[in-house]
Amino acid sequence: MLPNAPTSCPHCPSDEEQPVSVLKTALPPAPYICPMCEGVRADGPGPCPQCGMALEKNPLAQRNEPECCGDGGEEEVRDLWWRVRWSAAMTAPVLLLAMGMNLPVIRTISHDASGWMQFVWATPVVFWVGWPLLVRFANSLRHLRFNMFTLIGLGVLAAWIYSVVALVAPQWLPHEARHGGMTLYFESAAVITVLVLLGQLLELRARKATGSAIRALMNLTPKTALLVRDGKEIETAVAAIQVGDVLRIKPGARIPVDGIVTEGSSAVDESMLTGESMPQKKAADAAVTGGTVNSTGTFLMRAERIGANTLLSQIVEMTAKAQASRAPVQQLADRVSAWFVPVVVLIAALTFLLWWQFGPQPSFAFAVVNAVAVLIIACPCALGLATPMAVTVGLGRGAQLGVLIKNAETLERLQQIDIVMLDKTGTLTEGKPSVVEIFPLPGLSARDLLACAAAVEALSEHPLATAIVKAAEDRNIPLATVTDFQSITGGGVLGMIGESEVFVGQASFLKKNGVFLDAECHARSMQFQSEGCTVVIVVLNEKPLGLIAIKDKVKATTPAAIASLHALGLKLQMITGDALPTAQRVAKDLGIDEVAAEVSPKEKLLHVYQARGKDRHVAFAGDGINDAPALAAADVGIAMGTGTEVAIQSAAVTLVKGDLRALHQAFALSRATMKIIRQNLWFAFLYNGLGIPLAAGLLYPLTGWLLNPMIASVAMSLSSVSVILNSLRLRWFK
Numbered sequence: 001m002l003p004n005a006p007t008s009c010p011h012c013p014s015d016e017e018q019p020v021s022v023l024k025t026a027l028p029p030a031p032y033i034c035p036m037c038e039g040v041r042a043d044g045p046g047p048c049p050q051c052g053m054a055l056e057k058n059p060l061a062q063r064n065e066p067e068c069c070g071d072g073g074e075e076e077v078r079d080l081w082w083r084v085r086w087s088a089a090m091t092a093p094v095l096l097l098a099m100g101m102n103l104p105v106i107r108t109i110s111h112d113a114s115g116w117m118q119f120v121w122a123t124p125v126v127f128w129v130g131w132p133l134l135v136r137f138a139n140s141l142r143h144l145r146f147n148m149f150t151l152i153g154l155g156v157l158a159a160w161i162y163s164v165v166a167l168v169a170p171q172w173l174p175h176e177a178r179h180g181g182m183t184l185y186f187e188s189a190a191v192i193t194v195l196v197l198l199g200q201l202l203e204l205r206a207r208k209a210t211g212s213a214i215r216a217l218m219n220l221t222p223k224t225a226l227l228v229r230d231g232k233e234i235e236t237a238v239a240a241i242q243v244g245d246v247l248r249i250k251p252g253a254r255i256p257v258d259g260i261v262t263e264g265s266s267a268v269d270e271s272m273l274t275g276e277s278m279p280q281k282k283a284a285d286a287a288v289t290g291g292t293v294n295s296t297g298t299f300l301m302r303a304e305r306i307g308a309n310t311l312l313s314q315i316v317e318m319t320a321k322a323q324a325s326r327a328p329v330q331q332l333a334d335r336v337s338a339w340f341v342p343v344v345v346l347i348a349a350l351t352f353l354l355w356w357q358f359g360p361q362p363s364f365a366f367a368v369v370n371a372v373a374v375l376i377i378a379c380p381c382a383l384g385l386a387t388p389m390a391v392t393v394g395l396g397r398g399a400q401l402g403v404l405i406k407n408a409e410t411l412e413r414l415q416q417i418d419i420v421m422l423d424k425t426g427t428l429t430e431g432k433p434s435v436v437e438i439f440p441l442p443g444l445s446a447r448d449l450l451a452c453a454a455a456v457e458a459l460s461e462h463p464l465a466t467a468i469v470k471a472a473e474d475r476n477i478p479l480a481t482v483t484d485f486q487s488i489t490g491g492g493v494l495g496m497i498g499e500s501e502v503f504v505g506q507a508s509f510l511k512k513n514g515v516f517l518d519a520e521c522h523a524r525s526m527q528f529q530s531e532g533c534t535v536v537i538v539v540l541n542e543k544p545l546g547l548i549a550i551k552d553k554v555k556a557t558t559p560a561a562i563a564s565l566h567a568l569g570l571k572l573q574m575i576t577g578d579a580l581p582t583a584q585r586v587a588k589d590l591g592i593d594e595v596a597a598e599v600s601p602k603e604k605l606l607h608v609y610q611a612r613g614k615d616r617h618v619a620f621a622g623d624g625i626n627d628a629p630a631l632a633a634a635d636v637g638i639a640m641g642t643g644t645e646v647a648i649q650s651a652a653v654t655l656v657k658g659d660l661r662a663l664h665q666a667f668a669l670s671r672a673t674m675k676i677i678r679q680n681l682w683f684a685f686l687y688n689g690l691g692i693p694l695a696a697g698l699l700y701p702l703t704g705w706l707l708n709p710m711i712a713s714v715a716m717s718l719s720s721v722s723v724i725l726n727s728l729r730l731r732w733f734k
Helices: 059-063 074-099 111-129 131-142 148-168 186-210 212-218 311-324 330-358 363-377 380-400 408-414 446-457 463-474 507-512 519-530 558-567 580-590 601-613 625-633 645-650 661-695 709-732
Strands: 224-229 232-237 246-249 258-264 266-269 280-282 299-305 403-405 419-422 434-440 483-488 492-497 500-505 534-540 543-551 571-575 594-596 618-622 636-640 653-655
Touching: 074 111, 074 186, 111 131, 111 148, 111 186, 131 148, 131 186, 148 186, 148 330, 148 363, 148 709, 186 363, 186 709, 311 380, 330 363, 330 661, 363 661, 363 709, 380 403, 380 408, 380 661, 380 709, 403 408, 403 661, 408 636, 408 661, 419 601, 434 446, 434 463, 434 519, 446 463, 446 492, 446 500, 446 534, 446 543, 463 534, 463 543, 500 507, 507 534, 519 534, 519 543, 519 580, 558 571, 558 580, 558 661, 571 580, 571 601, 580 594, 601 618, 601 625, 618 625, 625 636, 625 645, 636 645, 653 661, 661 709
Parallel strands: 419 571, 419 618, 571 594, 618 636, 636 653
Antiparallel strands: 224 232, 224 246, 246 299, 258 299, 266 280, 403 653, 434 543, 483 492, 492 500, 500 534, 534 543
C-alpha cells in the first residue's frame, strides 16, 4: 500500500479557521494621522502632539466617508491662506518703518514713535495670526516633545520680547545694547511668523500631492451602475449592488465592481490598475475588475465581489497601511531628531554668550539676532520628512503600476535582493496546463487510462488534476466513483475505485516507495520531459498502467521579464516540484541561471534558508499554497495576484495581474525610492550642517557677513518643501 497523506497538525488552526484578512476584524481606522510620527491617531484635525505638524486625513478612513463628508484637507489650506494674507498685510508697515528710514515720509517719524507703531502692527501678527505656531510651541514644552516649533517659538518670542523691553524699559538691558541707539527687531518677529506660515502652506499643499496616488485609486470606482433586472436597466448606487446582480457596462463606462462577463465582449483598459497600456480583450467567462474602463463594446457582467472585498478596495487598504509603516532607514533620522532640538538650543545659547562677550558693539543686540537666527534656521522637519514622504509617494506609485508592497520595510529590502527564486507553475507558466499525450502500457487503451486517472483527479484542486479532468470531459468519458481519496503533498493523489487502489502522481515518489517503470515507459517519460512536459504516472494496485504528458505554456511575458531581471544584475533560480528534465528544459529556454527540481514545499523552504545562510538576500516568487512557507521565509516574498489567497497573505509583495514584468518595476521602484530617501537625508544633514554655523556668525570674522533671521526663516521653510518636492518626482517613475 502507498503511504497515507499526512494529517493536519492538531495544534494549528485549519485554513477555514484562519482569517482571510486581519484588516476585516481590525478596529475602525482613526480619521486623522501624522505623516511623520508612527502611532499618532486623532478623531479630528489639529497639530501632532509629538512633531507639531498638521495631522492629515487617513486614507483608510476617508475611503469610507460619504462624498459630502470631509474636504481632503482643504479647510487647513484655507485657514493657512487666510493667516498668510493677514499677516503679510500687517507686516508690510512694520518692514517699512524698520527698513525704510530713507523714505521722506518715514524720516519725519521719531525713533520712539516708529517703535510703538511697529509694536502695534507686529504684536497681532505674532499673537493673533501666528497663534497656532505659539500653541504648537507651548505643546512641545508641555509634553517635552521638542520639535521645529520649539525652535520657531523660542526665536520669535526672543526677538519680540527683546524689542518690547528695548522700547519700554531700555534701562533694563546691558549698557552695550544701547550703544549707537536702541535697535528693535519687531520686523524679524513678524516676518519670521509670515514666512513660517507661508512655508506651512506650501508644505501642506505639497504633502497633499504625495497622497494623490491613493486618492486617484479611490476615485476610480463610479458612484452609480446600470442594474439589469427583469429585462430593464435601472441606474442604482454602487453601494447598493449585491453579489449576483447583473450589470450592464456601456462603452466608456467604468466597471463598478469585480465580476464575470456573462454576455457580450469588449476591450477593457486596465492601465490605471495594472500599468498595462494595451486594453485587454474580455469575452464570456472573463474576469473584470472594478475601476477599469470599458473601451469599445457593451457587455453584461455578474457581480462577484463588492464593497471592501473588491480588488481596488484591497489595493487602497493595503497601500494606505504600507504608507503608514516605517522603513528601517528612518531609524537614523529618529535617532538624530531625538537630540537635535536640545543641541540646537545649546548652540543658540552658546552663540548668544560668545557674541555678547566678544562681539562688536552693540554686542548684546548682535547676540540676540544671531541666537535667533540659529533657532530659526535649524529645521528638524526636513529630517523627519525625508523618509516618510518618499515612501508614501513610492508605494502609491507602485499601486498604480499593479505592484502592491505591504510595508516600507519591504520597499527598502527590495533594493538589497541579489537572488530571485521562482516557482514554475503559475509563476513562469500560465498555470493552465493541458494534456498533450497519453501513453498506456500494452493491453490498455488511452481512453481507459485517462478515465482511471480523471476519476481520482476529479477530487483534487491541483492545476494538473484540472487538466486531466478537462481532457476526459472533452472526450465525453464518464467518471467512476472514488472513495478513500487522499492527497499526498509532493507525491500525487490516491483513491479507491471499487476494490482497486489507483494512484496518480510523480515517478520519483513511486520510486521511493518501490514502484518502478519498465524501460519503454521510462524512455517515453524522459522524452516528454525533455520537451518541457510534466509527466504523471497512473498506477493500479501498485502496478503502472501508463503515463500522461501535460504541458503548461510559458507566459508570453515571461521571457521579457527574465531578461529585465537579469539586466538588474539579479541571479535567477527556478525552484519546482516538477521533474528535473522538464525543469531544465524550461530553464534553458528562458535563460534561468540555476534549477532545483523535484522539491517538496519543505525543501523549497530549506533552499531559502540555505541561501540566506550564505548571506544572500533572497526574494521568492510563487502563487500556490505549497509556496506559502518559502514566501514567508524569504527576505521578500512575491505572490502572483492570480494565485491562491494563502500565497498572497504570506507574501510581502503582490503582482496584481500575475505578470513577472511587474517584478522588474518593483525592484526598480525600490531602488528609485531609496535613492530619493538618501538624497533627502543628505540634503537635510547638509542643510543643517552648513546653515547652523552660518547663522551663528562663523563667517563674520572673515567676511563681515551675518545671516538675517528673516533669511534664516525663508531657508527653514524651503528646506521642508524641497524634501517633499524631491519625493514627488517618484510620481512620474516609469
